[in-house]
Amino acid sequence: MGPLAGVRILELAGLGAAPYGCMMLADMGAEVVRIERPVSNPRSLRDPQLRNRRSVVLDLKKPEAVEVLLGLVESADVIIEAYRPGVAERLGIGPEVCLARNPRIIYGRMTGWGQSGPLAQAAGHDMNYIALTGMLSMIGPRGGKPVPPYNVVGDFGGGGLLMAYGLVCALLEARQSGKGQVVDVAMIDGAISFMGMTFENRANGNFREGVGENVLTGAAHYYDTYETSDGKFVCIAPIESQFYALLIDKLGLDRARFIPAGYPALDETTRDVTWPALKGELAAVFRSQTRDEWCALLEGTDVCFAPVLGVEEATRHPHNVAREAFIEVDGIVQNAPAPRFSRTVASRPTPPRMPGADSDAVLSEWKIDAGLAARARASGGVR
16 A cells, blocks of 8 residues: 555664654555664664564674675665764675665665765764754744754754655656666755755845844744733734735734735835834734634634644644544554555554564565575574
């Protein structure tokens, strides 16, 4: 089931965004086998990012285990690793070796900084990557310090999602050329790719350096969060003039005050004069009622409104419930597979497997030589 049914992927177990990208591929029907290290404490069986996989444990410090992995490569379409540059080569499972065994293999390499450049060997995390793109410098309250965002932009968007996209692109090309290749996935590259609109605004003179200085980073009164009388929050985003006018009308505010001729309230050239005062007035208005009262008035209209929900609340919101955006698998509430397809519908996810639960079955199905498999088990290379 799913649009990637029939695609075989080997995932060399790692942390962070690589499991997320493999989840995306597995959700779409790819057969993903997770190659795990022998560890005393197995990874969490409650992690949705590890769903829809089978698990094989290989000790890649054993030559027999390396040979088993290369045997699996011969039957795979994709192999994915998230090591620092050079580690896979030292293990004897780098791109040259794998492509020699299977010239059609797509070799995905996931790192934060990329395979080249002066920072390639440095450790890092999401915030470090987006700091170097210029993105972090914009996020936070106006006049304040940059605020660490949740690690979705660099890790999961710029890394995991970019990886899934890049590998599918390479698979499509391989169907035409018959040749595999290496896909260098760097989280910093993915984060930079999200900034296309930023570069457009810079070119048009509609961009300011600094924390919270731009329309979409909180400078505008019409694109921000506001506290309600019960200590909760709502957000508004009526960027277009007709939606902004509807918001002003629904709030019962003075059009002459909030919508002067020509809509200069939305004009960025007047923002230093008009926006701070208008933001203060809107803040006072939203503090006058509870979040639920504002939802009753504004939610579902064209004012571009939403309540700011906690995670538990989000799972119960009527829109998310209607779309079945959250599902429960083995007692764990989690994200449903996305995107959705009309014909090649994704199967319902299966929970993570115990490490090594599928070692014997996978080695047999992927036609690993029985003698090699026996030697690898005897040496401890296969667990």
